[in-house]
């Protein structure tokens with residue numbers, strides 16, 4: 001089947017209590033690792049491209065890699081989505097260039113300007129069958145070129161969501177409830193320490209999510225910055241020459257709970273980066289004589305596939321749901 005927009009996926013995800021995984025893609029091995037897992041697990045998927053990915057790999061290469069995945073995985077629905085579209089021109093370029101979904105991130109703008117910009121993108125996108133994600137509230141952390149200092153983040157205000165959604169016509173909304181971009185989501189000072197001496201991050205603000213859902217029944221909510229930063233990969237990085245002290249993410253159980261509610265799209269990027277980097281570091285450490293990129297990218301791709309499989313089955317709940325999303 002050809003690329004699809006996110007409409008049917010979100011309807012089904014909302015109705016049936018799961019979320020679609022949105023994974024960032026930057027090169028061939030990442031595209032293959034993700035889509036091979038989704039194909040084997042019969043899961044719908046969103047492949048998303050950031051401004052940084054377009055700068056790194058070039059728009060055409062990324063679109064062609066995703067088109068190759070569509071051809072190799074004809075039985076699962078795949079969305080090609082722009083992550084954090086910074087302006088109308090970038091969104092337009094992606095819509096004209098084959099994307100089936102875009103995000104316009106006006107969250108840093110004053111409310112009225114965010115509405116005006118988002119509506120402009122929605123009008124252009126909807127005429128072309130492309131779905132649009134907006135954002136209200138600001139997440140902390142770093143994602144490619146989106147940098148928000150800790151302390152400058154702000155939770156989504158539930159009283160603003162109805163007006164924003166009605167006036168813009170967006171198809172989904174990213175909200176800030178305590179998730180954060182990157183592999184250092186919380187400082188040790190923000191965490192408590194459990195009996196085993198492990199840092200426990202502050203819980204997500206489910207009260208805000210519930211309040212938003214009550215105001216917008218049936219409307220799909222998106223969570224950004226939702227990697228869990230698996231400690232086995234942090235350990236693998238650190239044991240093989242890396243240095244990632246206190247890397248910490250969102251507990252998977254909380255994401256599973258969010259997916260059962262109105263959250264229909266969960267963005268996961270850092271976990272795949274960690275799996276890839278940990279695997280490559282370990283390979284180099286164990287095989288200092290090797291220099292064929294295929295030899296270290298092959299296990300890296302395999303571990304991306306396994307972490308995606310784990311997310312589909314145990315966090316998102318969308319394994320086996322491809323058919324109902326077509």
Ligand SMILES: [Zn+2]
Pocket residue numbers: 084143181224225267
């Ligand atoms: Zn994001």
